[in-house]
Structures are given as structure tokens and as C-alpha cells.
Amino acid sequence: MRGVCVVGTAMSRFGKMSESARESMTMTSMKAIEDAGLSPGDIGAAFYSNAFGVAERQLHIGPLINSALGIGDRPSIAIESACSSSSAAINEAYAHIAAGLEDICLVAGGEKLSHLSTMEATTYFAMGSDYTYEASNGVTFPGLYASMAVAHMNRYGTTQEMLASVAIKNHSNALLNPLAHLRKKLTMEAYKESPVVAYPLHLYDCCPFSDGSAAVVLASEEKARELKDEIVRIEASERAGTAATLQDRRDMTGIEGAAVASKRAFARAGMDAAEVDVAEVHDCFTIAEIMAIEDIGFFRKGEGGRASVEGETAIGGRIPVNPSGGLKGKGHPVSATGAAQFHELYEQLLGKAGRRQVDGAEVALAHNIGATGGSCTVHILRRRR
């Protein structure tokens, strides 16, 4: 199996955009290709994600973007894994390069939903849950994550202040990120005054609905060494699942698939959680970040809330988590999120993250889950000479 490296990344400004997902993904793809020092003709195959393309009446987006890039002759597919779509797409590109089927692949994810009403957008999002057993009975993602938060509070004594600390940190990090959706300092007072969406989750526990796109160019290690002096290698690209609905799970205080994928990723990379310098994790809701840092193994089960409130996950803390602002602050254009995590970590590993820079970051971890964790993807990246 061949080594696979990240050689270029890009992301659009997240928030409300006037362009379509296809336009945004095309522009961001071009930027990632330029970041890699390549031209579109160097791309062997493209892997796109645009889970809610139907909201713009567009499926089969690959040939459209490829054609706009001038490479209509190259193969493309679209990959959907709910909120972890572009991480899953990265895993597919990784497999093609690892197998020796391709040398250089483009991955891009994007979403545009801001032209819909909140009700329409929520209806699309709910399609990521089990429609028969969850969505059609009126359960939404805030409700599902609220159930997990209550279970976590009951078992481990996690508090509202601990949840709030995640939101406050990620808003604070997003203020340092010029491409972030929410660039507004959040105080404990404002958090507490914000409306309850689904107890115990306040408005500020929830990530925003964002438009945007992100792209990543992957290459075989051999190609990467031709292109760059320093390479960023994917040491592990692991996926796992969890029973689809909450009622089918033994435990609601964590995401089993995320724990399994993390364990496999560390085994493949030959390292452990203590060696990670910086991480981007899936914080669609504040409780999701607390569960993520426990599932990955940065903190013991039940310690995630305490660690957050004590600043251990801040930039400068023991393990900086979501320096980009995360889904909570940077925004969450569903299919862009996994690729956007790669963009942040690639910049961090190259020392190009500006005011968000984690000093001397050499090993990075990306954790991205679909829906309530039915799909989980964990990547480990390492900068090497």
C-alpha cells in the first residue's frame, strides 16, 4: 500500500453565499489545485460531496465541476455520508491512491441551503437521521443531541457551564479565522440568555446553518515529495459505524464508531492520543465536542466537560481542539466540513494558521461524524521532512 499525502487545500468564506454550491466548489477546487502547485490537468480523479444538492435541483455534480475545471474527461463521483461526506470522500481518494489506481486526486465538498426557509433547511438536515423512526416522529438533530447531553450530564455530572465553555472557546477561535461564519465574541451571560432549543441545549450550543465549500488535493507520497520540501502524510484514514438510531445503542454518552475509528487510526499510525498536537473535531453541538474528545481518547470518559471548562482544549492548552472555530464558530456547510477540517490542519502543520497557530504542531487529527454518529471518520496527519 502506497503512502498518501495532502499537497494542497482551500476553503471559501463560510456563511451565506450568493453563488451556487457548484460555483463555490469549482472556485475552491481551483484554489486547492493552485495551492498544490498543480494545474487541473494533473488531477486523475475527483471525489465530490454535495449532500443537499437536491435543494438546488442538482445531482451528478462531478461532471459539471470537472468540465468547469477543463477536465471533463476525468472520472468523478459524489459521496454522501451526511455531515461526514467530504471526510468519507477523502477516504475514497486515499484508497484509490493507496491502491496505485491514481496518483493525484481532488476532493471537494460544498453546500448551499441559505436560499431555503429554516423549516425547509431543517427538513433536509433531518433526512440524515432515520426518517422512519426519528424524523417522521418529529425528532430533530438538536433533540437527538440534547438526549445525549442529558445522558452525559446524568452519568458524569457534566454541567451547563461546561457545555457553554466549548461554545465560548470556539467563538473565540473563530474570531481569529477570517473565513469563519460566526465572528462574534460569546460571553457566558449571552450564552445563558440565549433561548433553549432543546434542553439543555441553548441556541449557542448549536452550530449555524452555513453555506460554503472546501477542497483538498491528495497525492501519492512519491508525487508529494516531487512537489514539496516538507510533506503532510495521511498516517491513517479510518472509518467505522454506530447503530443508526439512538434507541438501538447501548450507550448515549459517546459515539461508539468514533471510539472504534480512533482506536484503529492510532493503531495504523503507530501512535497514541498523547502524541497529537492539534485536532479538529465534530462539534455540531457543544456536547458533540465533549463526547468527541473523550471518544478519541484525549480525555478519560466523563472528563471532557471538565477539561473544556479548565481550558485544556484552548489554543495554548494541553491539546488545542478546533482552533479554526469548529463547526460551532467557523460554520458547518455539511458536505464542506470534512475537507475544511483538512484545510485547517494542513495550514496548522505548515505553520500557516496565523493568529490561530498551534506552536510546533507536527501531528494532527481530524474527527468527523455523520448525523448522530452512524458514520464516523478519523484521520491522522503528520508533517515529515
Next chain:
Amino acid sequence: MRGVCVVGTAMSRFGKMSESARESMTMTSMKAIEDAGLSPGDIGAAFYSNAFGVAERQLHIGPLINSALGIGDRPSIAIESACSSSSAAINEAYAHIAAGLEDICLVAGGEKLSHLSTMEATTYFAMGSDYTYEASNGVTFPGLYASMAVAHMNRYGTTQEMLASVAIKNHSNALLNPLAHLRKKLTMEAYKESPVVAYPLHLYDCCPFSDGSAAVVLASEEKARELKDEIVRIEASERAGTAATLQDRRDMTGIEGAAVASKRAFARAGMDAAEVDVAEVHDCFTIAEIMAIEDIGFFRKGEGGRASVEGETAIGGRIPVNPSGGLKGKGHPVSATGAAQFHELYEQLLGKAGRRQVDGAEVALAHNIGATGGSCTVHILRRRR
């Protein structure tokens, strides 16, 4: 790179079904796993396709099917490539096994649209074309393929009778397939009397709207040899693209990506078109089969219509094409089609195709395209001892 084999397949009855895509895909997946002599626990990763899941308000279908199969802990993704979705999914599973990342993978595709009105269903299908430049201007797939048919007629003298001969053959083959959607003999008279949908395409030049599902289990060659006395190996799994819209193409009398993917597939398999014993090709419209048999290289450019009318593609002919009945007769539940082609070819290679059996078939080819050929996938399968 490791060898990859087909070890089990299944398909549902195509036509109008009462169950949902997720239910049908779950049942068909279980049958394919049983056909392989395996149990669900043997599956390492699953690759699903359900391009029009939104029509049932369901995305992120993987964890639902995995959970129903009792393997909620396994990773899954959904792959969309318009009408070639499950062929693209097979290519992804192939890459994972070839790379050594997985030993046994499940691929399943399914679709349910019969609960929609024809207008609603057509709207979904049109999302596979370029919405901005084609669908939103009122161009539908019958219109696009009609344009290609006119170009083919003008350049090569292809006739209405030649188009009709494809439909008559595929209806005749479908009569031998108990799982086919259209099981009705078609005469030249009935063809000519049927309404014109878009000149020169009559109603009987068009495949039906079908519900249904199909599934394939792939394994490494090593695993396959443990499971089976005779193996069916994937000698090539190649994909290519074509400029997305017809107006961007130099030539409308063939699909460039299909010709490129075919050429690459024969190169990888180390054989040529003359060595293929049986083929399933993408005949969403009769003209599509004529172009396909030329693009693959079974017949010289412009000779496809003549070959069809002279019976060279019939069961017993020089190269039997679509013995299953094809999309035209067997039906075309969009995301099921690629996997269903594999089902037919696997049965053919094992001599289990009943009254449709092509005598002594040893090498088979599957040709599946998305939309008007923006995405093209070609697989070559060979039975080996």
C-alpha cells in the same frame, strides 16, 4: 495491487414495489451475502447508492441498512453518479480491496420513485443533467438522447428500424427474465404505432421508470478462492468522464468517456473487444445501446445500428448484448442498474442464467453511464478456475 472478485449477487424484481428503497436494498443485500456463502458479519465495509433517496426523505442510508443487517458498527457510504451510481460504488469497493484496506465489501443500489407523479419523477431524473444549462431550459433526457439519435442518423444513416430492433431484442430477452419489469413481446408494428416522445424516439425507445434494488459482494482473490471453486475476477474497473453538457462536446454520435473507459479496461485486462462473450450495456434509450456497442469497440463507428438489426447482438449472435433485457426491458431503477448488470453477468459466467444463458460465457463486460455520459464506468469480468 490485489485481485478482486465477485463472490455473490442478487436483485429484486424490478417494476413497481410497495417497500421503500431501504427495505428493498436490505433484503437484496442479505440475499447477495447468502449467495456468497457469507453472513453479514463478514462484511468489512458497505457502499450504497440511492441517488433519489430525497424522494423518500432519506439520506445517509448506509447506517440504516447496516443496522438492519446487524452490522451497524461497519463503515458505509453512499455514492452517486446518476444512472451509473452503483457501478461507481463497485469501483470504490474494488479500490478498497485492491489497496488491502478491506477483504470483503458489500455494494447495493436501489431506488423507489413510483410513489411520485410522472412529473415529479421526471424532475428528479432531470437533476442528473446540468440544471443551469439543460434542465432549467426544459431539456429532458429523452430530448438529449433524441439529439444524439438525430446526429447518429444524419452521419451514419442509422434508421428508425435499427432503433426499433434494439427495443424488440431487449423486450424479447426480458421475457426470459423472471425479475424484469417489462415482460411483454414488442413487435415492429406496436413500436411504430407508439407515440413519439422526442423525435426520433418513440415511447418504446425509452426505458421505463422502475423501482428495485440489486447487490454485489466483492472479495479479495484470496478470500474468493477460499469461498468458491470457480472464481469470477474483476479484470478491470475503469472510469472516465465526458464534458457534462452536449453543447460542450465535439461529437454527439458517441460518448467519449465510454470509449476511453473501454480502451483503458481492455488495456488493464490485457484483452480486446473480440474476446468478450457477453455484455450488459447502458440502454436507457435504444440509441444509447447503439452508441455503447460502438464506443466499446464491438462494432466499428456507425455499424451499431446495422449489427443490431441483423441480430448480431441477440442471444446466440456474435456478441450477445443485454441478455437480461437491459435497462429497456429489465427496467432501470437508477441506482440499482450497475449492480444489476453485475448480477446478470455473474449468473451468465456461472452458467446460471436459465433461458437467457449465453453458451460457454467466460468473459463479460459491463458498461454503465451516468446521465448523457458525463460519468462512464466499464468493468470486465472473467471466470477462472
